[in-house]
Amino acid sequence: MKKISGYLFAVVFLVLTYSCQKDNPAPVVPPKVTTGVFILNQGLYGANNTTLTYYDFSSQQSSTDFFKNTNGFGLGDTGSDMVIYGGKLYIVINNSGYVAVANALTAKFLDTIGFKNAGVNRGPENIIAAVGKVFVSSTDGTVAVIDTMTLSIQKFIPVGTNPAQMAVSGTHLYVSNTGGISASYDSTVSVIDLNSLTESTRIKVGLNPGSIAADEANNIYVSCTGNYGSVGPSLVKVDLSTNQVIKTVDSAVGAIRYYNNTLITTGGYLGTSTVGILNPTDLSAIRTSFIIDGTHIQNPYGLDIDPSTGDVYIGDAKDYVSAGQVYCFDKTGNKKFLISVSPGISPIRTVWVAQ
Amino acid sequence: MPVQRLNQEALQQINAETLAGAAKYFSGVLIKDYGGIGGLQSISVRSLGALNTGLVYDGISIADAQTGQSDLGKFSATFVQSLELDLANPQQIPIPARLFASASILSFTSNTFNTNDFSRKKWIAGINAGSFGLWQPYAGLYLPVNKNMVVSANAEVTWAKGDYPYSIDNGIFSQKTVRSNSDIQAFQGEINIVNRFKDSAEWQTKVWTYFSERGLPGSVIFFNDNAAQRLQDKDLFVQSRYLKKYSPSTTLLVSAKYSSLYTQYQDPNFLNNAGGLNDQYTQNELYASVALSQRLGNYFALSLASDMALTHLRANISQFATPTRISLWNCLVLQFNKTHWQVNASLLNTNINDQTQAGPAAMNINKFTPSLALGYKPRPQSPFLFRFFYKDIFRMPTFNDLYYTYISNINRKLLPEYSNQYDAGITYSKTGKSVLSLFSFSLDGYYNDIKDKIVAVPSQNLFIWTMQNIGKVHIQGIDLNAEANGKFSSSLKWTARVAYTWQQALDVTDPSAAEYKNQIPYTPNQSGSAMAAIYYNSWSTGYSLIFSGNRYTLGENDPSNQLPAWNTQDVYISRQAHFSYFATTIKAEIENLFNEQYDIIHYYPMPGRSYKISIIFNNL
Numbered sequence: 011m012k013k014i015s016g017y018l019f020a021v022v023f024l025v026l027t028y029s030c031q032k033d034n035p036a037p038v039v040p041p042k043v044t045t046g047v048f049i050l051n052q053g054l055y056g057a058n059n060t061t062l063t064y065y066d067f068s069s070q071q072s073s074t075d076f077f078k079n080t081n082g083f084g085l086g087d088t089g090s091d092m093v094i095y096g097g098k099l100y101i102v103i104n105n106s107g108y109v110a111v112a113n114a115l116t117a118k119f120l121d122t123i124g125f126k127n128a129g130v131n132r133g134p135e136n137i138i139a140a141v142g143k144v145f146v147s148s149t150d151g152t153v154a155v156i157d158t159m160t161l162s163i164q165k166f167i168p169v170g171t172n173p174a175q176m177a178v179s180g181t182h183l184y185v186s187n188t189g190g191i192s193a194s195y196d197s198t199v200s201v202i203d204l205n206s207l208t209e210s211t212r213i214k215v216g217l218n219p220g221s222i223a224a225d226e227a228n229n230i231y232v233s234c235t236g237n238y239g240s241v242g243p244s245l246v247k248v249d250l251s252t253n254q255v256i257k258t259v260d261s262a263v264g265a266i267r268y269y270n271n272t273l274i275t276t277g278g279y280l281g282t283s284t285v286g287i288l289n290p291t292d293l294s295a296i297r298t299s300f301i302i303d304g305t306h307i308q309n310p311y312g313l314d315i316d317p318s319t320g321d322v323y324i325g326d327a328k329d330y331v332s333a334g335q336v337y338c339f340d341k342t343g344n345k346k347f348l349i350s351v352s353p354g355i356s357p358i359r360t361v362w363v364a365q
Numbered sequence: 366m367p368v369q370r371l372n373q374e375a376l377q378q379i380n381a382e383t384l385a386g387a388a389k390y391f392s393g394v395l396i397k398d399y400g401g402i403g404g405l406q407s408i409s410v411r412s413l414g415a416l417n418t419g420l421v422y423d424g425i426s427i428a429d430a431q432t433g434q435s436d437l438g439k440f441s442a443t444f445v446q447s448l449e450l451d452l453a454n455p456q457q458i459p460i461p462a463r464l465f466a467s468a469s470i471l472s473f474t475s476n477t478f479n480t481n482d483f484s485r486k487k488w489i490a491g492i493n494a495g496s497f498g499l500w501q502p503y504a505g506l507y508l509p510v511n512k513n514m515v516v517s518a519n520a521e522v523t524w525a526k527g528d529y530p531y532s533i534d535n536g537i538f539s540q541k542t543v544r545s546n547s548d549i550q551a552f553q554g555e556i557n558i559v560n561r562f563k564d565s566a567e568w569q570t571k572v573w574t575y576f577s578e579r580g581l582p583g584s585v586i587f588f589n590d591n592a593a594q595r596l597q598d599k600d601l602f603v604q605s606r607y608l609k610k611y612s613p614s615t616t617l618l619v620s621a622k623y624s625s626l627y628t629q630y631q632d633p634n635f636l637n638n639a640g641g642l643n644d645q646y647t648q649n650e651l652y653a654s655v656a657l658s659q660r661l662g663n664y665f666a667l668s669l670a671s672d673m674a675l676t677h678l679r680a681n682i683s684q685f686a687t688p689t690r691i692s693l694w695n696c697l698v699l700q701f702n703k704t705h706w707q708v709n710a711s712l713l714n715t716n717i718n719d720q721t722q723a724g725p726a727a728m729n730i731n732k733f734t735p736s737l738a739l740g741y742k743p744r745p746q747s748p749f750l751f752r753f754f755y756k757d758i759f760r761m762p763t764f765n766d767l768y769y770t771y772i773s774n775i776n777r778k779l780l781p782e783y784s785n786q787y788d789a790g791i792t793y794s795k796t797g798k799s800v801l802s803l804f805s806f807s808l809d810g811y812y813n814d815i816k817d818k819i820v821a822v823p824s825q826n827l828f829i830w831t832m833q834n835i836g837k838v839h840i841q842g843i844d845l846n847a848e849a850n851g852k853f854s855s856s857l858k859w860t861a862r863v864a865y866t867w868q869q870a871l872d873v874t875d876p877s878a879a880e881y882k883n884q885i886p887y888t889p890n891q892s893g894s895a896m897a898a899i900y901y902n903s904w905s906t907g908y909s910l911i912f913s914g915n916r917y918t919l920g921e922n923d924p925s926n927q928l929p930a931w932n933t934q935d936v937y938i939s940r941q942a943h944f945s946y947f948a949t950t951i952k953a954e955i956e957n958l959f960n961e962q963y964d965i966i967h968y969y970p971m972p973g974r975s976y977k978i979s980i981i982f983n984n985l
Contacts, residue, residue: 056584057918058535058968059925075925083536086587106588122588129591130634149636171638192637193683239684239724329822332879332921353923 042364044318048076048117049325049336050092050101050361051354060089060103062117063351064363065336070347074354077101077112081119085110094361095139096158102146107131109146111161115363121161125154138176140183141204147173147185153200155207169200169209179224179250181205186219186232187212195237199230201253213253216244223268225290229256231273233263245275245293259293265313269320269341274300276310276324285310285324287343302343312336314360321346325357336360366456366709366738366754367790367809369846371448373476374860378898378907378937380493380954380979382501382523384448385437388471389911390894391450392844392864393811395887396437399969402499402525403549403579406437410450410469411813412840412870412888413784416760419467423478423571425604425620426463430676430690431628431648433763439575439598440473441553443491443503444519448473452788453736453756456709458668459618459656462696465670465713465736468758468784476507477517477557478569483509488984489519495954495977498526498548513561520554527582531962531970535587544970546580546592566609575600584968597629614660622652643681648764650676658698668698678764686768687722707740717761727767730781734758750792759783766819766832780834782819787812790844802851813840818874835874838885842868858900865893872920880920887966889914889930903941910934918967931963939979952979 046066051074053059062077062085078084086106093100094114101110109123125134125148133149143164144156152166153173170187177184181204189196195218203210216234223231228250236243245266247257263286264276273288285307287300300322301307311334312325320341327334333352340346351357369391371379381387385406389396395409407415416433419426422440429435442448451470454460464470487507494500505519527547533540553575560568581594602624609617625647632642656670672694679687693716701708713734719726736756743749759781766779790809796802818836843866850860870888872880884890891914898907912932919926939952953976960974 054919056586056968057926058585058587078536081536083538084587086535087589103588105586107591108588124588126589126591130593131589131591133636151636151638172636189638191635193639329878329880331919333923353921353925 044316044362045365046363047323047349047360048092048094048099048363049312049323049349049351049354049357050089050359051334051351052089052356052358053087054331054355055088055105058084058087058106059355060085060087060106061351061354062089062101063336063349063354063357064117065349072349072351074351077110077117077119080117081112083119090134090358091136092359092361093137093139093144094363095144096142098158099361100137100139100144100156102134102137104133104135105131107134109134109137109156115365123156123161123163135174136176138178138183140178143207145176145183145202147176149173149191153183153185153202165207167202167207167209169202170198170212171196173200175220175222177222177224177230178204179228179230182210182250184213184222184224184230186215186222188218188220188235190218197234199232199248211253213248213255215246215248215255216258217241221263221265223266223273225268225271227290229290231266231268231290231293233261233266233275235262245288247290247293257293261293264310267313267315267322269315269317269322272296274313274315274322276313283307283309285313285322300343301339301345303345305337305339305345307337311356312358312360316362318362323360325351325360327356327358330356366454366752367452367788367807367844368456369450369864373446375862375896376442376445376448378896379442379909380937380952380977381442382493382499382525383438384440384442384445384471384473387442387445387448388437388450390862390864390896390909392846392866392893393452393842393868394450394866395889395892396965397887398965398971400965400971401497401527401529401544401547401549401582402438402523403527403547403551403577403581404438404969407434408437408471410452410471411786411811411842411844412838412868412885413468413786413813413815414760414782414818416763417468417758417782417784419464419470421464421470421472422573423474423569423604424472424606425461425622425654426652427602428463428624428650428652428674428676429626429648430650430761431626431646431678431764433760433765436598439551439553439577439600441503441521441523443501443521444475444505444555445473446476446479453738453754453786454711456738458666458698458700459616459658459670460668461618461620461654461656462670462672462694462713463652463654463674465696465711466694466715466758467760468756468786475555475557475571476505477515477559478571480507480515480559483512483515483561485509486984489981490983491979491981493977493979496975497529497972498524499977500524513563515557515559517557518555520552523549523551523553525549527580529970529972529975531585531973533585533587538587542590544582545590546594547582549577549579551575551577551579564609566607568605568607570603570605572603573601582969584966585970586968591634593634594630594632597627597631599627601625616658618654618656618658620652620654620656622650624648624650624652645681646678647680648676648678650674664701664703666700666702668696668700670694670696670698672696678768684723686724686726688726688764688768689720690764691718691720692716704745705742707738709736709738711736713758715759719767721768724768727762727779730761732759732781748793748795750794752788752790752792754786754788756786757783758786760819762819762832779819779832780817782815782817782834782836784813784815797851800851800853801849804847804849806847807845809844811840811842811844814838815840836872837874838870839873840868840870842866842870856902859898860900861895861897863893863895865891867891883920883922884917886919887916887928889916903943904938905940906936906938908934908936913965926967928964928967931961933957933961933963934959947982947984949983950979950981952981953977954979 064076088105090104171189183202187196198212243262275286311327503521604622654672658668738754794805817834937954
């Protein structure tokens with residue numbers, strides 16, 4: 011147990027730094043050697059083809075369907091997010107309605123955590139870890155608190171309509187309430203107090219908030235998709251000391267991540283394939299494209315930044331119905347290597363495996 | 366042009382619950398079937414896609430501007446006299462112009478409108494009972510009112526639980542289970558009136574209704590067996606045709622139809638803030654057609670047809686576009702017939718105009734599209750017929766393509782999807798005596814290309830899709846059909862038919878894409894069917910087979926998305942008995958005899974072995 015908790019501490023730290031987009035580029039405790047990445051390939055809705063790719067840094071080989079090859083069964087339908095925390099890999103399978111828990115190094119299956127309410131799928135969507143807990147937002151309007159020791163759901167915190175992406179800043183968890191499948195979109199971010207595990211307030215941002223990132227200066231950045239019609243997309247910056255929007259720009263942003271005083275973004279539904287790099291102060295573009303070596307990405311989908319190196323991993327979903335691939339760029343925007351996830355479809359999340 | 370037909374005898378042997386079950390026996394078709402009696406069914410011909418096949422019932426189109434093709438499962442095969450698949454368009458004139466507006470036509474006719482019997486009352490009653498809770502009672506009455514008028518009515522009710530077993534194969538989470546929320550209850554009824562006038566003109570009127578309430582079991586999802594979606598249909602149409610021969614060379618056909626299609630889709634588990642989905646759509650259409658044919662001299666005939674349809678769709682969804690579509694079709698047909706040669710050329714003008722109450726409407730369409738068919742017989746009595754056809758046609762984007770609410774309005778710039786068909790074929794047909802009374806064989810090679818194919822593309826994420834005109838497909842194939850029957854003695858007869866298709870349908874949209882020159886999804890390279898039956902006195906027994914080669918579920922033909930080949934084999938035995946006032950037929954069937962476990966659509970398992978007993982009573 012001691013061994014586990016020591017290990018857990020290291021990984022907790024690591025996970026906190028990248029997955030909460032909370033900047034802490036130079037961890038005090040050096041992480042164990044990062045040996046590779048796990049990539050979650052979403053698959054196609056209704057096709058039970060969510061897969062996990064393991065890419066090994068030393069051999070530069072990827073092994074797709076790593077989870078099934080390890081465990082003899084497939085993950086199921088529409089993987090939407092994953093996180094490594096406390097030596098465990100948590101994989102959210104949206105349409106199958108559960109979270110698969112596996113060993114963070116080997117992907118050896120440990121347990122399932124069901125997300126059914128009287129048999130009906132709650133629609134678990136995104137996952138984040140903080141303060142010894144794992145939080146899962148579900149389309150049914152809740153954020154579940156998972157006890158990482160018992161691997162059971164300790165509590166459901168009611169939030170807004172169809173919550174999705176989350177970020178942690180200080181002692182609070184911020185959740186985008188999209189309202190994405192409702193007649194009218196939501197336009198708020200729920201604030202959850204990590205001490206009391208209750209919703210303390212909601213911040214009004216813009217219509218249909220999606221991706222969310224926190225910096226180390228007490229701000230969050232929220233991409234708001236709008237209604238695909240009269241209300242266009244926007245990107246807002248919220249000052250968490252007042253919970254007020256302090257900057258709004260008309261910009262279509264899909265995913266947004268914060269690292270070392272820059273924001274990296276993918277294009278929104280308007281279809282731009284550009285990966286952007288923005289100045290967090292005024293949300294202006296630092297340059298037209300984050301990528302400077304001419305690498306073309308057809309459809310940037312997954313976007314993750316290695317907290318220890320600043321390397322940017324971009325999942326190319328191509329046409330969403332054929333095999334994707336994942337590009338790794340260094341923080342200056344030059345391509346380092348390319349990971350094949352074939353036949354995995356729509357790579358949505360990369361996490362780092364540290365031995 | 367190639368025509369395939371199933372007559373009443375073949376339809377009775379197949380004894381399918383719906384028309385789709387019978388249409389599977391044609392070559393070149395792909396029946397999409399989501400499994401079970403209540404599973405949605407559509408027909409695609411020569412890989413052109415379901416929305417390019419028109420349905421025609423007793424000479425008038427069954428249109429559905431919302432989805433593009435009606436669910437074939439709505440149409441019972443019980444009272445159908447013949448089912449016919451016409452490539453390109455039917456050849457006889459006059460016919461409505463709308464029948465030229467599809468790449469192929471699946472048409473079926475009811476018994477009543479093919480009668481010459483204005484003297485005798487007829488009745489029929491029967492029931493099919495089968496595995497997985499199938500009960501299908503029906504009754505029909507055929508009533509001559511006077512020498513010139515017949516009224517007939519028939520009705521059928523279908524109940525099925527659809528709780529058939531299947532297995533989920535997923536390592537330690539594998540399980541054997543049964544399909545749930547797969548039940549259906551449906552009613553279909555129609556009234557037909559035929560009036561024949563002294564001048565030999567004929568007036569046919571039909572009132573048709575369909576009501577159903579069914580569960581949608583959804584695809585099998587690992588770790589999640591919940592399914593609660595329900596679908597309700599309430600359909601009605603009234604159609605009328607007036608056919609008059611003014612002289613041996615001049616014929617007039619006037620057709621009119623009103624149809625109302627109501628669909629309700631409910632999902633109580635949908636996680637919106639309204640606490641579930643309850644979408645209701647009502648589609649109304651008024652349609653009229655005038656067609657005139659005129660013989661010109663000994664060899665030529667000309668036909669002009671002019672059709673109009675007014676289609677309106679409303680829904681209980683906020684911000685719904687509520688589209689109204691005005692469609693005009695004008696078609697000119699020129700025929701030439703002389704000893705060896707038959708030529709049929711047509712030019713169709715289509716003019717379509719959409720208007721919406723909310724948001725932009727689709728662009729107006731005004732197009733001319735031709736078709737040409739040639740037939741050549743070496744000698745008038747020759748058993749050989751050589752043929753060729755070419756057809757250029759398009760399909761309009763459907764209301765769902767254009768105005769589906771959860772899709773951004775980018776798609777309102779959608780253009781029609783074009784297809785070109787080229788076919789060359791040969792038919793050999795010989796009638797004889799006794800053992801081989803009829804033998805016919807046909808072989809067609811074809812090439813089709815599709816451009817501006819309307820493809821659903823996920824945009825921002827997997828759940829928001831837009832429709833785009835991006836697809837290009839090249840299709841080549843071979844269709845082979847053979848049919849034979851005969852009798853060994855007056856009490857021993859036989860019949861057999863086979864259909865085989867080889868097909869390559871390659872996605873040629875984007876040379877840099879993984880799908881480039883891969884077979885399009887769900888299209889087997891080989892498929893086919895076979896049927897044989899023997900009739901001995903009052904006994905009859907038969908066998909039928911449907912097979913499909915392996916297919917890919919995705920455009921990228923990776924082994925991980927390959928679906929295996931399958932075949933199903935059915936057998937039956939039946940006996941007829943005659944009594945003084947009525948006759949009865951009892952039939953026992955085993956469907957999918959070898960209990961093949963297969964999917965037509967991935968993760969929509971099809972039923973394994975099932976049994977069916979049918980009893981029919983009629984007054985001969």
